[in-house]
Each structure stands twice: as structure tokens, then as C-alpha cells.
Amino acid sequence: MKSLLLGNEALAQGSIDAGLSGVYAYPGTPSTEITEYIQRSKLARELKIHATWSVNEKTAMESALGMSYTGLRALVVMKHVGLNVASDVFMNMSVSGINGGLVVVVADDPSMHSSQNEQDSRFYGKFAMIPILEPSNQQEAYDIMHYAFDLSEELKLPVLVRMVTRLSHSRAGIELRERRAQNVMQLPTDTSRFALLPMNARKQFDKLVNKKAILIKLSESSSLNDLKLSQHNDVGIIACGIAYNYVMENIGDDVSFYSILKISQYPLPKEKIKKLYKHCDKIIVVEEGYPLVEELLHDYFNKNDKIKGKLTGDIPLTGELNPNTVGKSLGIFQNISKSIPEIVSGRPPQLCEGCGHTDLFNTINELIPEIGNKNVFGDIGCYALGALPPLKTVNTLIDMGASITMAKGAADAGLENAIAVIGDSTFTHSGMTGLLDAVYENSPITVIISDNSAIAMTGAQESSAVGRLHKICLGIGVHPDHLKTMIPLNKNHEQNVELLRNELKYKGVSVIISERPCVRLSRDKKEEIKAKIASLS
């Protein structure tokens, strides 16, 4: 019987079977299950595959590069916006190149199911001039990892594997292959390429630019980029990654009427595209994300009416694809779209019953009439739901760590009573440096670290902040008189309001750590955390 795996799990198992020695990651929907699968895998434990969470995507990618430096195969995993955090090392390691195979898996979230934007990571791959692989289904997500690691070692370049929510979070039966042995440590013969001083970096950058021809050649011959020309020459379809499934779903048994180029490896195979273009009267580009391929086609052939896609309005520019929108673009009859009965009301996500964040927001809300209703800067995590009714406490939510620094900037501008609300894990991910900025100038802000001892939104993974927040804040230079603790419980409400009111009066940096474990943590887990805090204090 086949193994039933999520796209993410198939990819994780594929990595293990491709000789992986370590995965580095910070949780983020829709990428989280890749690392979790490796953490739970008995085989991965036997093989001593490193699988502990990193503090953020940048530290994760740098650690993966360090493992690759020693000659071992390393995987680094993140959601699309995580790549923004890791972009510094990402852009530079394509210049230095890698040693042991290094694969960067980025899961994009078109339709923003759990994200702030729908940026398309293929642009990052193109920007860094490295190969991009884009599996179309779960079996391919499994199989592609063997190829990705081999390709990475062959080219001495990191390889980007782009996933999307729908593939990450959809299951199918997978056939597994034989496992390749892990690499043994072998340090690079010449380390100078990893020392990107200008004289080395220039050489390396030349090498990188010159590899482009090889990358294109590989894309031309890759079985992942499969061109099937039909006897009919009406419609040619370029279907990228998961878009291929929506195309095939629609054309079903009529496959012989269409010429199809399936793309799962970039840079684009220009010759194959030219062949298709010449052969067909009309070209439809179906891709999940931004119109990257479509734009390139307009470059290749001068913008013209023959090329259809997102830019021509044949496919929506925003949101994820689905079988209906793709079918419509192909001119295939779609059932007339029915609407949801009017009686059905929305059911947005909300904080869990008994969640400590709610009590914290009730405390802040008590002071809103005194301080104004636009002073609370929020951050990424469950507590972002505090921006929605009925709480409506939080005003901003931009990126990991922005609560503290935006509050500081607003305070610099003269805003009084600026409050930042940030979770424990988001604080260690990207809040600590911003806090140092505020401490350095003793900015008049009140930072509330809502500490639930977990990375809750993504499934209550262990937070590296556990038991360390006080010491970190003191170490950064927060004054001990203005480092406070509160327990966000209804019975402490009055006391907590008073505490916050007092700290808001202080015209310098205050940090209040609001401590209550996530309600989703099991009793055992809570005990474990208690023991850890005790051992660290």
C-alpha cells in the first residue's frame, strides 16, 4: 500500500531518503509540517538528522550553509515571507556556492490563507540566479528532492524548491524509493570562495553569472519540463507547478487537442518555449503566483496578443488558482457559479476560549479611553487576531518584530503611550534587535511580551524564548525597575491595568512580560516547560 502523505510530508520523506543530515527551519504556515515530519521520523532519529527549530529563517539558512560547508546535505525550510528574513544569506550563498547539497524549500501562500502577502518566491530564485524546482504533485514533491540535492552538488549551488499552500496541505498516496546514504564530512578544498571579500566575491559572481547557460541547458533536457505537441495547433498551454493539475483536470480525455509544456524546473527552457510558441496560434500561461513566466514570454517574443494569462485578464492576478478559473481561461465550459446562500454568515478565526492573549487585550482595552485607540502596535502570531472584533485592540501587523520598532518610530515622532504587543517567539525571532534600538535611545514605549511559551499559531512548537525572556531583556539593557511581569487572568485584571498604567507614565523603555502558557499545550508539555524555566532561572 502507498504511504498517504501531505505534499509537505512527501517532500520531507524525500529529503530523508536523499541522504539528508540536517533540516533547519522556523515554523510558518504553510511550511511547518516539513520539519515536524522529520522531527517525528524514527528513521531520521536513527540517522541522527538534525531537526531542532531555529530562532528565525536567517539563522536557519546560515546553519544549513554551515552544515553544507562540511560536505553534508542540508535542508532549510520556510514560508515565503521567511525568505525575506533570510534573503541576506540567500543572495550571498549563491555567490559563494555550497559544498554538500543545500536545498531551500519555500512554501508560498497564494490567497493569503495564513499570511500578510502572496509574494512569489520564484522571483527570489531568479534574483539569486539559482535553479528553481516546482513540483506539481505529492509524488513529484517526493521524487524531486533526490534530484534537487544531486543538482545542488553538481552545480555547487543552492537549489530552491517552491511549494504552494495547496500542494503543501494536500495528501496523496506516495511510492517511496530506495534511500541514498548520507554524505561523510568533507571540507571544501578551497575555502576562499566562502570568504566573500570583494576580490573573491567578484570571481565568484562571474562564475555564477556564467553558470546561467548550464542551468538553461539542464532545464531544456530536464524531464520535469515536459513538452507534448499536439497535431492541432490552436492552443498551447504553459503550465507551471501545481497549475499543471488544474489544466489536466479540465482537459481530461481531450488531451490530444492541446499542446502542453509542463514547467517544473527554472530557469525556463527557452528552446522548448520557442517550439511551442511557433507551433500554436495561442499560448496560455497558467502559473500560481505572479505572472513571472508570462512576463518573460513577452520579453522573448515582444509583447503580443498571442500570449494570454494573468496580464491579459484571462486568469485573475490575485488569489490562488482553482480548477474553475483555469478551465475558464482555457475556454472550457464551467458550471455556472452558484453563490453561497445569503443566510450563511462569516466565521473568521478567533482566539481560543480561555486564551491568555484575550485577558491581556482586555487589560489594554481598559486604558484605551485614556490613551487613544490608535497606539497599539501588533505583531505576527495568534495575538494578531486582537486586531479583529470584538477586541479590536491592535492597530498594526506588518512583519515579524515590527511592533517594537514601529512603536519606537511613532514615539520618536512624538506619539505618547505607544504600546508594542509581541509574542515570546516573535520577540526572539526578530524583536530583540529592535528592543536594543529602543533601549539605546531610551524611547518612551511600553513593550508587552505576551509569553505563552509556544509558537502557538503554527501548532504550539517549542519556543526558544522559554525561560530566557527576563535575562534577554536585562542583557539588552532594559532597566530592572521597568521590567515587569503580569499574569493575564481575569482575577488580576485591576492589578494588571494599574501596572500598565504606571509603565505608560514612565517616559522610557518598559517591558512587561505577560506570562501564561498557551491553552493548547497539553498538561505534560506545560509541566515540561515549568521544569525548563526552573532549570534556567
Next chain:
Amino acid sequence: MKTNIILSGVGGQGILTIAAVLDTAALSENLFVKQSEVHGMSQRGGAVQCHVRISDKQIFSDLIPEGKADLILSVEPMELLRYTPFLNKYGWLVTDSHPFINTDNYPDKNDLFKQIKKHPYHIIINATEIAKKIGNSKVTNMVLLGAAASIIPLSEESLLDAIKKLFQHKSDKIISLNLKAFFEGKKIAKEITNLATNI
């Protein structure tokens, strides 16, 4: 053979367990399966759905096209109606009658039932109540699976084996509770549908 099933409910109501039973049963019959689910923010008390596709041929899209679902199985009546645009002409609606109210503007449940009854093929049962009578409201999902079993083109044997397999690491008591829930759902659905044909 191709069957498209949408499972719906509110985050935390156990629709993924129903999906896991369907997947396991389908794979045991050597069929192809695709199952798309929701992870992340919506799981926090929001509307969640799961597309399960079972076929004897390769399945391409992870998502069911609109108007192509053969069955919508919901653990919550309003969440059932949210996905009716996916239902095909002869498709079935099976739902728990018990509403999960966590919003201010939740509609009158009788209006919801009226709306559901506009569809010719529907089964509305108080699965939560049945599950409680059996001994645990957590098996509501298995009551509903039982109620829908005759509509799903998988053998009862493989569904039951899948339930056993899925709960094998739990106690025998939990396994038998889930099986009992399945049979109870099946029985009550049969009574209702017989009644419906008599009318």
C-alpha cells in the same frame, strides 16, 4: 469511478479524522486519493473544509471544481451551506443539526434547515446528541460518517477496518465507541431516508 466529497465544520471539530478514515479505506481498495485540508490561522475557531477525491484513475486537481461534489458531509449546519456551490445536481448533503455558535450574527437554525431542505437529497441528524448518548460527543464525526456511508462508494468493511487502524494506538474502548457511533449513524440515516422515499 470518481467521487468528490467535501467535509466541513469549524476548526477543531474533527473533520480531518473523517478524512483520514476515507483516505485509508480508499487506499486499502487500491484507489487513488487526494485530500486537501486547511492548516494555520483558520483552524482557530474559523470555518474549515477538506476536499477528498477518490478515483480508480489518476486524480489531478487537489481541489474539487464547483458543481462537482457528490457529497458534502458537515459536522455543523451553517458550514454545510457554505459549500453548497460545490454540490452537483444529484449530490447529497449530510449534516449534524447541532449548531456551533461562536459569532454574534449566527442565523436562526430553523432557517438553516429550511435552506438545506431545498436540496432534494439531504440527511439532517442530531449527531452530537447521538454521540453523547453513546458516551462521548467526540465521536460525533463517526456518527456522521456512518450516516453518509451508504452514499460513499467504499465498502463498509474497508471503512470499518480504517477506523480500527486509525485508533489502533488507543484503547479498545475508544475503538468500539467509534464503531458504535458509525453503526448508530448508519441506522438512523437509513430510517430517515426510508421515510423520505415513502413520502
